Amino acid sequence: MTDILDRLGLTVPLLQAPMAGVTTPAMAAAVSEAGGLGGLGLASSTADAARMAIAETRARTDRPFNVNFFCHVPARRDAAVERAWIARAEPLFAGFGAAPPEELREIYRSFRHDDDAMLALLLETRPAVASFHFGLPRPDQLAALRDAGIMLLASATSLDEARAIEAAGLDAIVAQGWGAGGHRGIFDPDGPDERLETEALVVRLARECRLPVIAAGGLMDGRDIARALGWGAVAAQLGTIFVACSESLADAAYRARLLAGGETVMTRVISGRPARCLANRFTDWGRDAPDDTVAPYPCAYDLGKALNAAAVRAGETGFGAQWSGVGAARARVLPAGEIVAALASELGQAG
Structure with missing residues (x-):
């Protein structure tokens, strides 16, 4: 279950949430350089802007990072x-x-429905990780991304969504609890929502799913990461902790x-x-x-x-x-890399 951490070379079981409008290449690179997985929120970007963000991040780090897109149904x-x-x-x-x-x-365009320019960009630039919110790419898009060697993640707010992610052949599930900041990743915003808190959701998905589970929602320090690992997660995704960092x-x-x-x-x-x-x-x-x-x-x-x-x-x-x-x-009002170092220290003390 920890294979994904080994594949990415992570020394801290931490993903920085790819928050559109907040994250920057400097933030993502700093997190990756510090041993976590940095993330770029590209859901509101054009393909040209995404290309520039990926290039700038690569100029700052040679370590893996995540690029994130929305797969919402058109309005x-x-x-x-x-x-x-x-x-x-x-x-x-x-x-x-x-x-x-x-x-x-x-x-905003949906990666699934009308953004093959972004798919072409990913196949060209081949970032280590691509993640998806609000749903899943089309099967043909997923096949192309897998063939390109890109690790694939998607957010789930329920067991049904997690099972859909698993059936689609992705590599890991980001379990987004009710306390998470930003957009709720629920596939159908007008459908039922159990509103599970992060612990309850992670425990359920870790028990019921074969894929590795990444905990997200309301986690703010290394002790929280330790707790998430205890629930059965292989890593934790934190976003709010980075909003006030100097690279935001x-x-x-x-x-x-x-x-x-x-x-x-x-x-x-x-x-x-x-x-x-x-x-x-x-x-x-x-x-x-x-x-x-x-x-x-x-x-x-x-x-x-x-x-x-x-x-x-x-x-x-x-x-x-x-x-x-x-x-x-x-x-915390610290550079992103220092936040990762503090989280790693707290995680070590909690362990």
């Missing part, structure tokens, strides 16, 4: 729902002296709100899919919005980004996508 568009969502947000925009977009765009793209307001700690909430209002965010003015505004009134992902994100931009121009920072898992206050 089920409903013009009436989208118009109503725009109208609901109009007073917020007006408060910042701005107008909402007249219509919403489907701003998080802005000053995001960092300050993170380090202040406080409540996190699971919300659809920012992007259209369930995601865990630090409670702020945007999440407060959306608390009473029924799920079926929110524009679909990623169209709602088009509005959310426009709203945040208008708010920032007016000096308000409470409308950003300030993703965070539970335990936000335990984030």
